[in-house]
Amino acid sequence: MKPLLDLELLNTFTVVVAEGGFKDAAARLFRSQAAVSMQIKRLEEQAGACLLQRSNQGISLTTAGSTLLRYAEQFQRLNNEALSALSDSPLRGRVHFGVPTDYAQAFLQHFIPRLRVSFPELQPRVTCARSRALRDMVKRSELDIAIVTGEPRFPQEEVLWTERLQWSAAAGLAPEPGSPLPVALFTGDCILRELSLNDLKQAGISHDPVMTSTDLENICAAVNSGLAAALLPESSLVACTTPLQGVDGLPRHHVFSMNLVYAPTLESSFHTPLANCMRETAQSVMKLEN
DSSP, rough: OOOOHHHHHHHHHHHHHHHHHHHHHHHHTOOHHHHHHHHHHHHHHHHHHHOOOETTEEEEEEEHHHHHHHHHHHHHHHHHHHHTOOOOOOOOOOEEEEEEGGHHHHHHHHHHHHHHHTTTTEEEEEEEEOHHHHHHHEEEETTSEEEOOOTOOOOSSEEEEEEEEEEETTTTTOOOSSSOOEEEESSSSOHHHHHHHHHHHHOOOEEEEEEEEEOOOOOHHHHHHTSHHHHHHHHGGGGGOEEEEEEETTOOOOEEEEEEEEEEEEEEEHHHHHHHHHHHHHHHHHHHHO
C-alpha cells in the first residue's frame, strides 16, 4: 500500500517554496528552521524523491518537487473546499485584496459598497501596488485575491476584463524630422514600460523620456499637455481634454487583460462569490468610463 501524503507537510512544502528558503518559511510558520527542515525530509520520504535542491543561493525545485508542488496546491484547495462544504455559514472573516494602483480609485469606489451589501460579515483589507508585486504577494499568501495585469507566461489566470492599449499624443505634438520622439514612461518593474520600450525599439524610433512616473494620472497629464506621447489604457484617455492622435510608426493598439489570482490558502468557497462581485464591479466601472 502506498503511503498517504500528509497535508501539514504539504503545506510546509508550499510555504518553503513561496518564501524561497527555510529561514523565512520558519518565521511564517512560527517554527524553528530545524523543524521545517525535518518536515521537508519526512515529506521527501513519503514521496520517495528529493524535492528541493539546497545551495548558498537558496533553494530550487527538482523535477519531482515541481510535480508535487502542483498537486500540493490542489490538495490545499480541496481541503478548504471540503471544510467549506461542511459549513453552512456565509462568507465571513478578513479577506485581503490586492488592486493595481492605476485602477484603485475607480475600482474601490464601486467595489467596497457592493462588497458590504453582498457580504456584510466580510472584513476587507486592501493593498494597492504594481501587478507584479501583487502577484508575488498572492504566491506568498500575503494577499488572498488580487487583480493583476495578464502576461503570456501566466496563461492559467482567470480573465476579469480585457482592454486596449494605444499610443496617443496631443494633436500638436510633432517633433522635428530627425529629432527623438518625446515620450512619457512608467518607472520600475512595469509591464507598460516594457511594452512601450519594445514598441519603440521594434519601430526603430529614437525617443527622449521627457517624463517618468509611477502614476498613470501623471502620464496622462503629460500626454494631455502636449509634453509627450505615451502608451496608455484606452479607458484612461477619456480624462484627456485635448484632441489626441496616434503616433506614426507605432502599433495602433495592443490588447491586454486584467486577471484574478488566488492564494492557495484562500478557501475555494470564497472564489466564485468574490470573483463574481469583482467582475460585476469591473463591468460597472468600464461602462462608466467608456
